[in-house]
Amino acid sequence: MALGDRIVVMEHGRVAQIGKPRDIYQRPATRFVAEFIGTMNRLTGRVSNGTFTCKAGGLAWPEAPASATEILFRPEDIRVVESGEATGLNGTVAAAFFLGDRTRLFVDVGEAQPLVIESTARRDFSHGDAVGLAIDPRGLLVL
Numbered sequence: 001m002a003l004g005d006r007i008v009v010m011e012h013g014r015v016a017q018i019g020k021p022r023d024i025y026q027r028p029a030t031r032f033v034a035e036f037i038g039t040m041n042r043l044t045g046r047v048s049n050g051t052f053t054c055k056a057g058g059l060a061w062p063e064a065p066a067s068a069t070e071i072l073f074r075p076e077d078i079r080v081v082e083s084g085e086a087t088g089l090n091g092t093v094a095a096a097f098f099l100g101d102r103t104r105l106f107v108d109v110g111e112a113q114p115l116v117i118e119s120t121a122r123r124d125f126s127h128g129d130a131v132g133l134a135i136d137p138r139g140l141l142v143l
Contacts, residue, residue: 001025001037009033031072031143040072041115051088055110058088061137068142075118077139080105080125081132089133091115096125107131 001007001021009016009024009032016036017029028034045054050062052071064071091107094114105125106114115133119125 009036011036025074026139028141028143034072034141034143039075039116041075041078042070042072042113043109043111043115044070054089056089056091056133059135059137060087061140063137064140065142070142072141072143073135073139075104075116077136078115078117079134080107080117080119080121081134085132085134087132087134089135091131091133093125093127093129093131095127105131107133109133 005020006018007021007024008018011030011032017024017033024033025037028037034040043052043054043056045052047053047061047064047066047068050060050064052059052061052064052068089109091109093105094108095106097104101120103119103121103125105117105119107117108114
């Protein structure tokens with residue numbers, strides 16, 4: 001993505017999306033493009049009264065399409081917060097990998113796959129830690 005000013009993503013021999021790297025990464029046209037270009041997190045649930053409710057809790061999202069049963073977002077769009085700052089979502093640290101400038105967390109929220117979080121917090125995380133989660137609604141996708 002650093003080498004080109006336009007990218008073509010192909011799926012089964014057909015063009016799935018053409019665009020600038022930032023557009024394809026932040027606004028993928030399909031689930032395939034979203035997952036092909038980078039790591040995507042997924043939560044399943046339902047929308048009611050401007051809140052997306054899932055196994056991890058509830059996420060206030062006034063712009064949520066009423067028909068949304070699954071939301072996607074990138075690891076950089078979610079962060080670990082103190083329980084008082086959480087947006088209603090909670091999880092448990094399944095694994096933590098210190099990478100120097102960040103810690104890659106795998107957080108169990110009751111879904112088939114744990115959420116992947118890239119945390120820049122200067123703290124130690126351990127397996128089994130309960131954590132509050134905050135998601136930037138600008139990064140939420142419904143595809």
